[in-house]
Amino acid sequence: MKKNLLIAVLLLLTVSSVWAKDYNVETKKFKSWGEAQFDAETATITFTKNWQGGGWWLSRLDCSAYDCVVIEFEEALPMDVMFMATYSAKDDKDQKIKSKVKVPAGKKKAVLELEPAYKNSVDGLGISATKAGVVKLKSLNLKEKK
Structure with missing residues (x-):
């Protein structure tokens, strides 16, 4: 009986680890900048205001197991937004390296590809808008490419 229970638990853990490939970025930990x-x-x-925004501090999170970040909104965007990942690494001008994707008005989802050379240390994710307006997040996940 104990052996069967142990096997069942191990199978459950194995299956759940296979399904648990995505990393959900806690949207409640958003910190705004500007106004x-x-x-x-x-x-x-x-x-x-335009180009105001905020982000999620990931504290040098190792994202080596992921290829991209997917951000989804509840409704189509009323304005263009810029979504970005900031890495711990710096360029030759001592500026942190970033990956960016512009999400056009009217879209509800964007995929930001992580830079393979720098994704082992991600400082944070950020979002800013081209003009004033309101958006509602649906989800924000680090994902493996399929």
């Missing part, structure tokens, strides 16, 4: 506002209960970002 942008964030409502953690509704995951709503209010951009009060």
